[in-house]
Structure formats: structure tokens, C-alpha cells
Amino acid sequence: MAQTNSSPTAGQEPLRLDAAVIGAGVAGLYQLHQLRQQGFAVRAFDTASNVGGTWYWNRYPGAKFDSESYIYQYLFDEKLYKDWSWSERFPGQPEIERWMNYIADRLDLRKDIQFSTTIASAHYQEATGRWTLTTSTGQVIDTQFVISCCGMLSAPLERVFPGQETFKGRIFHTSRWPKEEIDFTGKRVGVVGTGATGIQVIQTIASKVGHLKVFVRTPQYITPMANPHYGEAEQAAYKQRFEELRQNLPNTFSGFEYDFENGPWAELSPERRLEILEANWKFGSLKLWLATCPELFTDPEVSEEISEFVRKKMRERLKDPALCDLLIPTDYGYGTHRVPLESGYLEVYHRPNVEAVSVKKNPIAEVVPQGIKLADCTIHEVDVLILATGFDAGSGALSRIDVRGRGGRSLAEEWRRDIRTALGLMVHGYPNLFTTAAPLAPSAALCNMTTCLQQQTEWITSCLVNMRSKGAKLMEASKEVQDDWVLHHDEIANATLVTKTDSWYMGSNVDGKPRRLLSYIGGVGQYKQKCDALTSQGYPGFSMQ
Ligand code: NAP
Numbered sequence: 157m158a159q160t161n162s163s164p165t166a167g168q169e170p171l172r173l174d175a176a177v178i179g180a181g182v183a184g185l186y187q188l189h190q191l192r193q194q195g196f197a198v199r200a201f202d203t204a205s206n207v208g209g210t211w212y213w214n215r216y217p218g219a220k221f222d223s224e225s226y227i228y229q230y231l232f233d234e235k236l237y238k239d240w241s242w243s244e245r246f247p248g249q250p251e252i253e254r255w256m257n258y259i260a261d262r263l264d265l266r267k268d269i270q271f272s273t274t275i276a277s278a279h280y281q282e283a284t285g286r287w288t289l290t291t292s293t294g295q296v297i298d299t300q301f302v303i304s305c306c307g308m309l310s311a312p313l314e315r316v317f318p319g320q321e322t323f324k325g326r327i328f329h330t331s332r333w334p335k336e337e338i339d340f341t342g343k344r345v346g347v348v349g350t351g352a353t354g355i356q357v358i359q360t361i362a363s364k365v366g367h368l369k370v371f372v373r374t375p376q377y378i379t380p381m382a383n384p385h386y387g388e389a390e391q392a393a394y395k396q397r398f399e400e401l402r403q404n405l406p407n408t409f410s411g412f413e414y415d416f417e418n419g420p421w422a423e424l425s426p427e428r429r430l431e432i433l434e435a436n437w438k439f440g441s442l443k444l445w446l447a448t449c450p451e452l453f454t455d456p457e458v459s460e461e462i463s464e465f466v467r468k469k470m471r472e473r474l475k476d477p478a479l480c481d482l483l484i485p486t487d488y489g490y491g492t493h494r495v496p497l498e499s500g501y502l503e504v505y506h507r508p509n510v511e512a513v514s515v516k517k518n519p520i521a522e523v524v525p526q527g528i529k530l531a532d533c534t535i536h537e538v539d540v541l542i543l544a545t546g547f548d549a550g551s552g553a554l555s556r557i558d559v560r561g562r563g564g565r566s567l568a569e570e571w572r573r574d575i576r577t578a579l580g581l582m583v584h585g586y587p588n589l590f591t592t593a594a595p596l597a598p599s600a601a602l603c604n605m606t607t608c609l610q611q612q613t614e615w616i617t618s619c620l621v622n623m624r625s626k627g628a629k630l631m632e633a634s635k636e637v638q639d640d641w642v643l644h645h646d647e648i649a650n651a652t653l654v655t656k657t658d659s660w661y662m663g664s665n666v667d668g669k670p671r672r673l674l675s676y677i678g679g680v681g682q683y684k685q686k687c688d689a690l691t692s693q694g695y696p697g698f699s700m701q
Pocket residue numbers: 220221222223309316348349350351352353354356371372373374494515520544545546547660665
């Protein structure tokens with residue numbers, strides 16, 4: 157088993173492993189732990205200098221959970237779960253990063269993690285049936301299995317505008333935020349992006365900056381976050397639910413603690429519907445989106461009814477008709493892309509130091525030394541520019557590695573043409589490469605991430621153990637099993653309204669990216685059943701030899 161976390165240099169003998177795990181975030185840490193428990197020689201690699209994945213990189217002001225803290229935890233070990241206590245329902249990034257460090261320390265994972273190491277290429281060797289990984293510093297790793305735990309939202313869209321390098325002030329992408337405190341006092345700050353990230357940044361820094369300009373292209377439906385403090389009583393109460401959560405979360409629609417429970421929407425009276433909507437709104441979480449009714453995702457009338465409910469709530473808070481026009485969506489349905497939770501976001505626009513600039517009809521043309529220049533040549537001068545411009549989601553992280561499968565085929569090239577996977581767990585043509593949070597699984601977007609990443613990594617571990625017990629060295633998804641999965645995925649996806657709305661869910665935020673719903677929308681529970689059936693039936697459609 158690999159024992160050190162030092163980084164060997166080029167020229168040395170390749171490091172020989174059973175399994176290389178790429179990433180030391182929620183999936184990578186647990187994958188490493190499981191494989192080590194099973195006696196595999198395994199090492200994890202991460203570009204970051206410490207554990208955390210998403211929670212290492214996204215340290216921008218206001219970054220926080222929007223899954224309830226107590227369901228974001230791992231549920232495989234009761235003591236590990238109960239020995240950690242959260243200070244609130246939706247804590248911020250520093251606390252989450254501390255929790256990830258607690259996990260790494262408690263499970264003694266660091267000795268098998270190589271930090272500050274970027275995997276640059278992963279090439280399958282047909283002669284040996286093994287993979288050769290090369291790091292950006294030239295270290296070579298020879299491994300039987302590669303397990304991608306590099307995350308669905310980890311390839312940031314940083315170079316968005318021409319001229320960014322000419323900007324005189326500091327420019328930050330939210331997911332590459334520096335560790336040191338940034339002092340915004342008296343500064344003119346521009347924020348591009350009003351997704352879940354932009355909203356958290358904007359509501360957090362508005363009161364700290366001199367002047368804030370928010371460049372708004374597509375407005376967002378919002379849902380207010382209810383974020384009570386947790387003292388000992390609240391912590392004891394949620395810890396008592398450990399077994400219930402462990403049983404229920406993997407079997408719901410979205411991996412959260414709530415599920416659809418109101419019956420067919422059409423059979424409810426208008427009064428009852430309103431009662432449900434008001435209750436879910438007040439609940440202050442993603443419940444309104446993920447557990448009001450499944451028809452929200454498929455029925456245009458239900459979508460419009462619930463969207464209008466949210467618009468009305470937003471109008472009541474915004475008051476100013478011009479702001480309502482700019483900030484309330486009208487041309488897509490609530491929940492047809494990711495719903496952000498917020499705390500006082502809309503009220504920020506009433507502040508005298510905050511200005512919303514519409515860039516829908518008059519788009520941002522380039523960044524100039526003084527700030528942002530729009531298509532009509534207006535220049536908005538700023539001292540600091542914050543890009544909350546999102547990610548090349550799902551496929552981006554793996555595509556940025558030069559992954560070559562059988563016959564030298566390139567994963568990045570294949571996914572540039574068409575994004576296909578077998579249950580988001582393997583890709584035909586890439587034997588022994590396993591993926592988590594990859595396209596066409598719920599973990600690509602529509603899930604409480606830890607629920608889905610536990611399920612996927614456990615499936616992968618069981619697969620490797622199965623192979624070992626059978627003396628098999630190679631596993632690969634057949635073209636047929638992948639084609640069947642893509643067909644099934646598309647049938648469910650195309651019956652929903654989600655595929656009609658542009659967003660990172662559909663890959664439409666990246667020029668030239670093939671359009672397909674990245675996340676499986678058949679439900680977390682249904683997906684798990686399909687994965688479990690593969691295991692119990694001996695992996696039909698997958699070759700094992
Ligand atoms: P995002 O949802 O993709 O939002 C990117 C924003 O940048 C959009 O408002 C987009 O506008 C804007 N943008 C991009 N290019 C632009 C351009 N050229 N001109 C003007 N505007 C431009 O990315 P995100 O906010 O980082 O969120 C990504 C996901 O991360 C979320 O959906 C969520 O799943 C996750 N997240 C989770 C949390 C949490 O609470 N746990 C927090 C933050 C993020 P358009 O919409 O017009 O393209």
C-alpha cells in the first residue's frame with residue numbers, strides 16, 4: 157500500500173497501485189477509505205494542498221451549504237457521524253472545510269493522499285490492461301484501476317471575456333478564491349453571475365463594499381433559506397435520526413430527507429395547493445423545489461402555477477417595478493434549473509451602494525483596464541471584478557485530463573461530440589475507469605451530493621471486490637449497455653421541462669458543448685435500484701475478465 161504523501165519526481169520508477177483515486181473531496185475521501193479497508197493498494201491525488209474538493213476551492217465570501225448539514229454528512233459510520241456537531245442548519249464554507257479535515261484525520265487518510273498533484277493524463281495500456289497516469293510534474297503512476305472523484309462542478313469557467321488580462325484591478329473567479337481575506341472597504345466591485353454562487357457572494361459583500369455593480373443576464377427564481385443556529389438540543393435531535401436518515405436518504409427522489417408526499421397535484425384543491433406551497437416556502441430549504449410535486453418538472457400548467465407563486469413572493473419583496481422586470485424570471489419555469497437559496501439577496505438591490513446592470517440585450521463585450529465594457533461601448537469602472545460565471549459541469553473535470561482508452565480514443569474528443577456514459581459509472585472504451593459525479597447519474601446535479609457519492613463509491617468498491625473474488629482483471633461497459641442507458645436517460649429527461657431551459661444542467665453555458673441533461677432525473681432511489689440490480693445480477697452488459 158502507498159504510504160507517503162511526498163511527490164516523487166520524474167525519472168523515478170512508476171508508482172505501482174491497484175487503484176488511483178483522482179480527487180480528495182467528498183467522493184475521493186470515502187473511496188480511498190473503502191478501498192484501503194478492502195486491502196487495495198490505493199492512493200488519492202489532488203491539485204489542492206488539502207482535502208475538501210468543492211469545499212477547499214469555493215472559499216468565496218458567503219459560500220455555504222444548501223443541503224441541510226446533517227444530511228450532507230457520511231452515513232456509513234454512526235460514531236463518525238455523531239462525533240461531529242454542526243453549528244447551524246446551513247453552515248458556511250469554513251465550517252464545512254473543518255468537517256472534511258475532521259474526516260481525513262479520523263480515518264487517517266492523509267498518508268495515502270498526494271496533495272498539490274495534478275493528474276495531467278491517464279492512458280490505458282492495452283498490452284498490460286493497466287493505466288499509466290502522468291502528473292503535471294512528470295511523476296508516472298501505473299495502476300489497475302482509475303477512479304475519478306474529481307467532482308461535477310470543479311472545472312471553472314475562468315476565461316470568459318476577452319481582455320481579462322488587461323484589467324488593472326484584481327479579478328477573481330469564485331471557485332479559485334484566495335485563502336487570505338480580501339478587503340473590499342471603499343472599493344468599486346463588479347460581480348458577473350447571478351447563479352447560486354453569485355447570489356451568495358452578492359448578499360454577503362453588498363454591505364462591505366464601496367459600490368457594487370451586479371451584471372445580470374438571466375434572472376433567478378429564489379427561495380429563502382431558514383438557517384437556525386444549532387445548540388446541543390438541536391444537535392442531539394438530528395443525531396437521533398441517524399438510522400432513519402441512513403435508511404431513507406438513498407431512496408428518495410433527490411437524496412434529501414424529504415420526498416414527494418402530496419399525491420397528484422391535479423387532485424388537490426386550490427386551497428390545499430396554496431397551503432403546501434406556503435408551508436414549503438416557509439420551510440426555507442430546497443423542499444419547495446424537490447418535494448412539492450413531481451408534476452413541477454413535467455406539466456407546464458403546474459410549472460406555471462408554482463413559478464407564479466414564487467414570482468409573487470419576489471414581487472412583494474422587490475416592490476420597485478424596474479427591479480421586478482430585471483430580477484424576476486418570466487421565460488422559464490421555477491426549478492427547471494438549479495434553485496438557489498438566499499438570505500436577503502433581493503433586498504440588496506434596495507441599497508444605495510448597489511446597482512443592477514442588465515446585460516441581456518446589451519451584453520458584456522470585453523474586460524478593459526478600467527472595468528467592463530458593454531456591447532454599446534458603455535464602460536463600467538470597477539476596482540475588483542468577481543466572476544461567478546460557473547463551471548464546465550459534469551464532463552469538464554475529466555475532459556481537462558488527457559484520458560485515452562482502448563485504441564488511443566480520447567474521452568475529451570468523444571464527449572465533445574456526444575456525452576455518453578453507462579449509468580455515469582463507466583464509459584464504453586475505457587476499461588477499469590470508474591467515474592463518480594459524471595454525466596447521466598443523479599450525482600451530476602440532481603442530488604444531495606453526499607447521498608449519491610456514497611452510493612456510487614460503494615457500488616465501485618463492491619465491483620472491485622467482486623472482480624478480485626472472481627480473479628477478473630478487467631471490467632468494461634459494453635456499447636449496448638451504454639446505448640440502453642443513454643436512451644433510458646434521454647426518455648426520462650426529454651419528458652421534463654428541464655431540457656427546455658438553458659443552464660449548466662443542459663451544458664448550454666459552454667460554447668459547443670453537446671446538449672443533453674447532465675443529470676439522471678429518474679430519481680436517486682430508482683437509480684440506486686438499477687445499480688443494485690447490476691451487482692446482484694452479475695453486471696449484465698459489462699464484460700469482466
Ligand atoms: P451558474 O449557475 O452556471 O451561474 C453562472 C452565472 O454566470 C449565470 O448567472 C450566468 O448567466 C452568468 N454568466 C456566465 N457567463 C456570462 C456572460 N458572458 N455574461 C453575463 N453573465 C454570464 O454557476 P454557479 O452560480 O457557480 O453555480 C453552479 C452550481 O454550483 C449551482 O447551480 C449549484 O449546483 C452549485 N452551488 C451550490 C452552492 C451551495 O449552496 N451548496 C453554492 C453555489 C453553487 P446566464 O444564466 O445568463 O448564463
